[in-house]
Amino acid sequence: MKSKLLAVGMLLAAGSVQAQPSAPAEIKVGALYASSGPYASISMPVFDGFKLWVDQVNAGGGVEVKAFGKKIPLKLIAYDDQSSTATAATLYNQLITQDHVDLLIADSGSVLTSVGVPIAKEHKQFLFDVSGTGAAFFTDDNPYVALMADPVSTIWPHYISDFLGDEGAKAGIKTVAILYSTNDFTGTQAAALKGFFERDGKVKVVYYQGVPTSTSNYTVLINNIAALNPDAVLELGYVGNDIAFLRNLQDSGNQFKFVFSIYAGTEKEEIEKNVGVSALTNIYSYVPPSNYVYKPEVGMTQQEFHAAWDKKYPPGSGVAFGANAVYGYMTGLVVEQTLATTKSLDQMDIHNAVFALSGKLKTLDGTFELRKDGAQIGEVTPLGQLQPAGKDELNLIAVYPPDLANGKAVIGK
Amino acid sequence: MLIGAIVAGVVFGLYYTLVGLGLNLVFGVMRIVNLAHGDFLMLGGISAWFLFTSFGLNPFVSVGLVVVVFLLVGLPIYYLVVPRLLRSRDSEMLSLILFFGISQMIEAVTTIGLGATERSLPPRLLGVGPMVILGTRLPKAWIFSAAASAIAVLLVYVYLYRTRLGTLTRAVMVSREEALATGIDVNFVSAVAFGVSLALAGVAGVFAPFILGSITPNMGVAINITAFAVIVVGTLGNPLGTLLGGIIYGVSLMLMQTYLSSWANLLPNLLLIAVLLIRPEGILGRKTRRA
Numbered sequence: 226m227k228s229k230l231l232a233v234g235m236l237l238a239a240g241s242v243q244a245q246p247s248a249p250a251e252i253k254v255g256a257l258y259a260s261s262g263p264y265a266s267i268s269m270p271v272f273d274g275f276k277l278w279v280d281q282v283n284a285g286g287g288v289e290v291k292a293f294g295k296k297i298p299l300k301l302i303a304y305d306d307q308s309s310t311a312t313a314a315t316l317y318n319q320l321i322t323q324d325h326v327d328l329l330i331a332d333s334g335s336v337l338t339s340v341g342v343p344i345a346k347e348h349k350q351f352l353f354d355v356s357g358t359g360a361a362f363f364t365d366d367n368p369y370v371a372l373m374a375d376p377v378s379t380i381w382p383h384y385i386s387d388f389l390g391d392e393g394a395k396a397g398i399k400t401v402a403i404l405y406s407t408n409d410f411t412g413t414q415a416a417a418l419k420g421f422f423e424r425d426g427k428v429k430v431v432y433y434q435g436v437p438t439s440t441s442n443y444t445v446l447i448n449n450i451a452a453l454n455p456d457a458v459l460e461l462g463y464v465g466n467d468i469a470f471l472r473n474l475q476d477s478g479n480q481f482k483f484v485f486s487i488y489a490g491t492e493k494e495e496i497e498k499n500v501g502v503s504a505l506t507n508i509y510s511y512v513p514p515s516n517y518v519y520k521p522e523v524g525m526t527q528q529e530f531h532a533a534w535d536k537k538y539p540p541g542s543g544v545a546f547g548a549n550a551v552y553g554y555m556t557g558l559v560v561e562q563t564l565a566t567t568k569s570l571d572q573m574d575i576h577n578a579v580f581a582l583s584g585k586l587k588t589l590d591g592t593f594e595l596r597k598d599g600a601q602i603g604e605v606t607p608l609g610q611l612q613p614a615g616k617d618e619l620n621l622i623a624v625y626p627p628d629l630a631n632g633k634a635v636i637g638k
Numbered sequence: 639m640l641i642g643a644i645v646a647g648v649v650f651g652l653y654y655t656l657v658g659l660g661l662n663l664v665f666g667v668m669r670i671v672n673l674a675h676g677d678f679l680m681l682g683g684i685s686a687w688f689l690f691t692s693f694g695l696n697p698f699v700s701v702g703l704v705v706v707v708f709l710l711v712g713l714p715i716y717y718l719v720v721p722r723l724l725r726s727r728d729s730e731m732l733s734l735i736l737f738f739g740i741s742q743m744i745e746a747v748t749t750i751g752l753g754a755t756e757r758s759l760p761p762r763l764l765g766v767g768p769m770v771i772l773g774t775r776l777p778k779a780w781i782f783s784a785a786a787s788a789i790a791v792l793l794v795y796v797y798l799y800r801t802r803l804g805t806l807t808r809a810v811m812v813s814r815e816e817a818l819a820t821g822i823d824v825n826f827v828s829a830v831a832f833g834v835s836l837a838l839a840g841v842a843g844v845f846a847p848f849i850l851g852s853i854t855p856n857m858g859v860a861i862n863i864t865a866f867a868v869i870v871v872g873t874l875g876n877p878l879g880t881l882l883g884g885i886i887y888g889v890s891l892m893l894m895q896t897y898l899s900s901w902a903n904l905l906p907n908l909l910l911i912a913v914l915l916i917r918p919e920g921i922l923g924r925k926t927r928r929a
Contacts, residue, residue, distance in 0.1 A: 261745060261856045265754030308856070407900050436895065437903035439860060441850040445646045445892045446899065448775060449639055465756060469851030472761055476777030478768035499758035499852050503766075543753020 248293035251300040252564065254279070255326030257316055257337065262308020263438065264334050266464045266495065269544045271333040271355055274553025276301065277537055278561075288561055292569045306332055314340040321348045327570050328353065328560060333549060334463075335359040335378070335409035336438075345369050351572045351579070354599070355556045356549065359409030360417075363600040368576050372601035373559050374552035374590055378413035381511070384608040385485060386421035388625040388634070389428050389457060396636040398482055402432035402455040404446060404470075411438075411461040411487070418459065431455050440466060443473040450479075457483035464488045468499045475504035482637055485509040490516060490609050490621045492547040502619055505611045507635055509624075512609035513548030514555075514590040516621040517629075522587040524558045527551070530589055555590040562586055610634055642774040643892040649776055649784045651888020653842070653849050656787035657861060658868035658880045659794060660838035666811045666875035667831040668720060670733035676861030677744040678836050682708065682843020683853035684748065687757045697763055697844050701786065708840035712833030720832065721825060724814075741858055748855035756852035764848055779848035790841055791881060797834065798877065807831055811875065867906035871913050873920025882921055 258272035259265045279301050282288050287298035302324050306313035313332060317340065320326050329345060330353045331338040338357025345352035352370045354362065358378040362370060375381070389398055401422065405415035412435065422428050431453050436446065440462075447470075450458060458481045460470045467488040474484065489496050490510025497505060518527050525533065534546050544550075559579065567578035579595075584603065586593040594603025607623040612635065614620040622632030661675045685704050689695040695703075723729050723736060765778035798804040806827045810817045818824050846853055864887065872883025887909065894902040913920060 259754075261749045261754050263854075263856070265749075265854070265856070266756060269754055435900040437900070439903050440895075441852075442650065444650075444777060444780065445643055445895050448642050448646070449896055451775075452639060452642075465852060465854070468756055468758065472758075472851055473777060475766060476761055476768060476779055477775050479775070495755060499756050501760050501762070504761070543755065545755065 248290070248295055248297060249327075251298050252288060252290065252328065252570075253300050253302060253324065253326040254328045254330060254560070255320030255324055256301060256303045256330040257306045257313055257320075257332040257341075258303055259308040259332060259337065260305045263463065263465060264308040264332070264337055266492070267356075267549050268308070268333040268337070270492075270547055270549035271553035271556075272303065273538055273544050274534070274550040274555075275330065275355075275557050276553075277533060278554050278557025280537075281533075282557070282561065288564050290564045291566055292574075302326060306337060308337070310336060310340045313337050314344060317341045317344045321345070321350050326350075328575070330556060330560075331355055331357055333357075333552070335362075335413075338362065339409055342367070342370055349572055351575045353556055353560065353579075356552050357409075358413070358601075360413050360600070361409065363596070363598040365598050367599070369572065371576075371579050371595055371599040373556045373593075374601070374604060376602060376604055376606060377596075377600035378410060379417045380602060381606055382414045382418045383421060384606070384625050385459065385509075386418055386425060386428070388608050389422075389483065390425045392625070392634060393457065393483060393636065394427050396482065398428060398456040398636070400429050400431045400453075400455040401457040401459060402450045402453065403430060403434075403459045403461070404432070404443075404450065405435050405459075405461040406438040406440065406463060406466050407435040408438050408463075411463070414487075415459075415461050418461075428457070436462075436466075438463060438466065441469045443470045444477055447474055447477045447479055451477070455481065457481060457485070459485045461487055464492055464495060467496060471496070471500045471504045471508065475500075483509060487511060489611060492545070492549065493611070493619075493621055494545040494547055497619065498545070502613075502617050505619055506613055508611050509634075510609055510611065510621065511606040512621055512623045513606065514551045514604070515546065515548045516609070517607065517623060519589055519591045520587070521589045523562065524554070524588050527589045530554055551590055555588055558588050559586065559593065605629070639896050640893075641772060643896045644889055645772050645774040646776060646780075647889030647892035648885055649771075649780050649888070650849070650892065651885035652784040652787045652791075653780075653845065653884075654864065654868050654887050655881045655884030656790050656838060656842045656845075658865040658872070658884055659791060659877060660835035660842075661862075661865045662869040662872070662875065662877050662880045663794070663831055663838070664835045665869070666877060667807060667828050668724065669814075669875075670720065670723060670729055671737065671866075672835065673734055673737035673862055674741040674744060674858070675737075675835070675839050675865060676858030677741045677748075678708070678839040679843040679846060679861055680748070680853055680855060680858050681744065682840030683846040684752070684757065684843070685840065686844040687759060687847070687853065690759055690763070697759060697848075701841055701844050704840040704844055705837045708836040709833040712836035713829045715836075716829040716832040717825070720828065741862070745855050745858060752855065754855060756854055758847040758852040761848065777848075783845040783849050786841065786845060790838060794834070794838070794877060803827065803830060864906045867909045871909050871921060873922040876920070876922055879920055879922040886921075 259268035287296040304316040335357045356375045360379045405411045467486045563578045568574045583595040592603040607629040608625040611619040624634035686700040689700045764782045768775035868883040872879030
């Protein structure tokens with residue numbers, strides 16, 4: 226009788242082991258970054274922001290994983306793709322097939338994410354897309370991707386067209402020139418903007434040209450635009466493009482009523498350092514979470530994060546604080562909340578856990594909300610303007626939409 | 639628009655003449671391709687940035703320092719690398735590999751030391767605002783950079799055609815073996831030419847923030863491709879052909895930006911293919927190649 230009871234006990238124990246798999250010693254998180262090349266300036270802040278979160282979590286004993294009912298340390302496996310899509314494709318494959326990572330984090334920006342989306346889909350590995358906002362990445366037949374920290378490119382620029390059609394039209398803005406870099410990120414935004422203007426019919430597009438992302442001089446392009454005398458000029462490029470454009474614009478002496486550049490606000494410190502205050506005065510840009518205070522329910526506030534960033538990466542150490550730093554940290558918060566709720570590390574369970582956060586997760590980046598195809602639609606980007614604030618200082622003021630504005634736009638040359 | 643593009647192209651092309659000149663001088667004298675030329679240009683820019691942010695030096699002052707330092711640095715690099723390279727069976731091909739490696743090392747060390755982000759100099763250092771030439775508004779910084787390029791080109795001309803060292807340099811360009819047989823200290827002449835080449839790259843680097851917007855550690859490869867197109871168009875080994883190549887490149891780029899902007903980055907490759915198909919010896923051709 227005793228031996229029968231023992232046998233039954235052993236069977237039950239074996240059953241319970243099968244139902245509750247043993248916890249891994251670590252959660253493997255795979256990530257790519259670009260330490261060199263044209264995308265390094267947007268990639269390194271994201272990676273450093275994410276690393277800051279990993280270090281914080283590990284310092285507290287690891288991340289809480291609901292599936293195992295305990296804290297487990299994170300192991301970050303990161304490779305440098307050097308801004309090359311070919312290298313990135315190889316490394317995404319390596320992270321999935323050789324390193325067998327539990328969670329896969331994309332490199333920053335649309336260009337380096339673009340190669341990761343099909344690879345992740347093919348291997349049925351969920352991709353935490355940090356800031357690859359290209360609209361083509363998100364389709365109903367691909368459940369293995371979600372955009373973490375930026376709205377998708379097709380909805381991102383709608384406040385620009387709304388503002389120009391509303392307050393801009395009242396101030397006499399009737400024509401607009403759009404100059405964009407030909408890549409997924411800015412190309413999609415440019416096409417969306419053109420569509421918005423044509424749909425609304427309030428502002429006429431008189432110039433619509435793409436230039437290679439490697440473009441480093443805009444003097445002739447600005448002169449060509451000036452020859453058409455548009456009221457507003459929208460330049461959509463990466464950091465290097467914006468630096469060259471804003472310097473050339475100031476040097477050319479041409480003035481327009483409304484000038485917009487993406488990174489003037491998004492990476493304000495970086496651009497201001499290279500362009501100078503006078504060239505940036507009254508330029509319009511997006512207001513990123515690094516310059517707008519949202520009330521987080523999870524994670525650090527913007528001020529706390531900025532302080533933590535400055536402590537870990539002191540000013541002048543090579544990577545400046547900005548929106549991309551917030552995006553990296555914000556991605557960490559989504560990973561943390563996902564692991565705290567997922568039933569298992571199965572990739573579809575991870576998908577379900579990420580999508581379950583939609584509309585409920587509020588961080589320093591605003592409200593995390595996903596469309597059913599994985600596109601980010603919650604983290605809005607108000608339109609802002611860099612306005613003088615004392616000698617040699619600029620403040621990025623949110624000017625549109627009215628419910629998010631904390632100042633008034635100054636329109637004019 | 640057409641006149642504006644041509645005027646801007648000539649000014650912009652003068653800068654690219656400066657960029658290509660050093661590369662062509664090295665090829666002309668040593669028959670090797672310095673694929674790290676763009677990285678030395680980047681180091682020139684970094685030097686100007688450092689001298690301004692640390693000591694407040696104006697780029698016009700930095701140029702003098704950069705010329706001296708880069709010239710002096712070029713001499714030991716030459717003796718360390720080039721004579722061994724020239725003794726090999728296929729020095730042109732091996733130079734591509736060797737200098738590509740040096741290029742990668744420079745980029746990596748700069749990135750590790752300074753980070754990958756953009757660096758620049760305030761536009762006001764060369765004057766803010768436009769200058770109008772034939773009705774075309776051009777940044778003052780462009781005009782000053784082009785003027786500095788023109789002066790550098792002129793000095794190289796004086797060095798090559800009005801000095802004894804220049805005469806010896808041209809003798810080496812015609813035939814290294816014959817120059818050696820006549821008792822010319824070929825290694826010393828070549829070392830000076832190598833140093834002058836690096837100094838030219840350094841000067842181009844000092845003005846890079848004003849022409850290209852900013853400097854990044856990874857900019858070298860793109861600079862090399864363009865510089866290579868410029869010197870092939872103008873004729874490999876002919877420093878004066880570089881002036882023509884630079885201006886053709888500058889004008890073509892501005893015309894592309896005006897009428898076919900999305901395709902502008904194909905230009906160096908298109909020029910290379912066109913010249914290699916139509917006139918492989920370059921526009922100035924063989925007659926003037928031998929200096």
